Amino acid sequence: MQKYILAHKKELTIINGSLLLLALADHFFLTRGKIVPVALIIAGVAGVLPIAVQAFQSLKVKVVSIDVLVTIAVLGAFFVKSYEEAAVVTFLFLAGHFLEQATLSKTRKAIKSLTEMAPEVSLKKDQTGKFVEVSIDEVTQGDTLLVKTGGKVPVDGKVISGSGYVNEASITGESKVAAKQAGSLVYAGTILENGTFQLQAERVGEETAFGKIIELVEEAQDSKSNAERFIDKFSKYYTPAVLLLAIVVGLITKDIELAVTVLVLGCPGALVIGIPVSNVAGIGNGAKHGILLKGSETIQNFSKVDTMVFDKTGTLTVGAPQVNKVISNPEINENKAISTLVSIEAESDHPLAQAVVKTYPNVTRYPVSQTQVIKGGGIIATVKGVKVVLGNLQLMKNNQIKLGPGEIARSEQLESEGNSLVFMAINNQLALILGIKDQLRPNVKSELLRLRKLGVKNLILLSGDNQGTVNQVAQNLRLTEAKGNMMPEDKAAYITELQKKGQNVTFVGDGVNDSPSLATANTGIAMGNGTDVAIDTSDIVLMNSDFDRLVPTLKLAKATSHNMLQNIVIAVGVVVFLLTSLLFSSWINMGIGMFVHEASILVVILNAIRLLNYRLK
Known part of the structure; x- marks a missing residue:
């Protein structure tokens, strides 16, 4: 029976809400109240059933959860024939739960996707x-x-x-x-x-680097699934305290109705709805601006970030290599040399070749013949009757192409700056040296500065690229630390070490290789044009991959977190005020108390709705 009720929790919530609407319509427009009591009773019963089952299950493991308090308060409301209170409280409780769970539904598609990618x-x-x-x-x-x-x-x-x-x-x-x-x-x-x-x-098997990626994602996701919600922690103290207070009041005064009133007024309606409503409002605002926040735990964690770790390619950079610098031989016409270069590269699918073609889309192209692909080296071809050797430094050496001391020094300088090198010789004479590298995202430097102003103390770069490139990027962006030549498991292990030092770590990435780090970090942020695995594993997704959305996302998380805290203060403050007034004054009664109680629920909802209009600049 318990399983059946919980399995139909959604349907019961719909029944509860529909009957509340029916009672409201009847009161103002239909029979003027004849249907109201019956509708509210059925609504209250439908709403309290799943809550009571959850309360019973928590009591079985010796945990006095808020479900227990809500159940007792609703039963008390029925006892004193306050059916509207029973119906409203149960609906708000259930609706808030579903709204939050809808944003927290992390599936196992990430693991499935990884498994499907494995050979x-x-x-x-x-x-x-x-x-x-x-x-x-x-x-x-x-x-x-x-x-x-x-x-x-x-393998x-x-x-x-x-x-x-x-x-x-x-x-x-x-x-x-x-x-x-x-x-x-x-x-x-x-x-x-x-x-x-x-x-x-x-x-082979699970021992491969790819197998370890899958294992790390599984472990990190499992560790996060057991995180306690803030409201459950609070309930450990709040729920027993209200129950004890009601029992003491009942024993001292011998007034059962007064004891039930304590439970009704102490029922945390505004408290249980305050966090979910703030959460949903913040998530809704983010969704309008292309920011997917996966739940209140994510918002709480990210709002407290002090260390942000970045992948390089596709995160700090645009993920599309471009020609960064060209060194030409003054004895050879540079325009003709570039046309020769593009003519050959246009026939290749290699990423560096495509970067050259995209850099020079409008140059004159010559017919290419006698093309010979040298695996691991480059291309040897004939262009306009002239032999052209195009590729890496080793290919130049193998074809006796001489590089002077100055050319060697300049190529080494390009490499130290993080460039991939392409050499081209015409008629056995060096014509061009190209430095090709990925470009930083626009405004990334200013955005990182804004992150520092928001309290992010450490900005760290972890990349699989060579250390020279990583150092150059880190120096340009004034990062706190940078490490290159890192495998996925190295990144995840490094993040774990930061967490052991007490740092709240957010990782920003976009690739399959980033998924262990995204899952291991306190908060994982994926670029929306990244892999499905990275998106599914992460806690936050920037759907349009706009790095400029990172600062507004942190601002929204902080605003939502503050809003949640405000709602908690409002909810608890109203309950304390009501109970104090009930026990130590004579002006308050059930009617007034219920009015204030419902008003507090409205206040926290309105306070949360402010987040929907929060402007993300």
């Missing part, structure tokens, strides 16, 4: 030397595996032959692909965009 099959070398497709469960440490273009790397391992470009965004969060050749490490769940190689399995 299921692999090409394994058998005893005859042939590669056959097997289940990923059949792969063991030491096996030789084959990965072709477009395929997922099935963590080391490349033993072949080469290619691997998209490691699922692990490092970096949008640029990584060149892999013999001796390079590769990770499960990454994608080989171009090339073919064989690898030796070193870590």
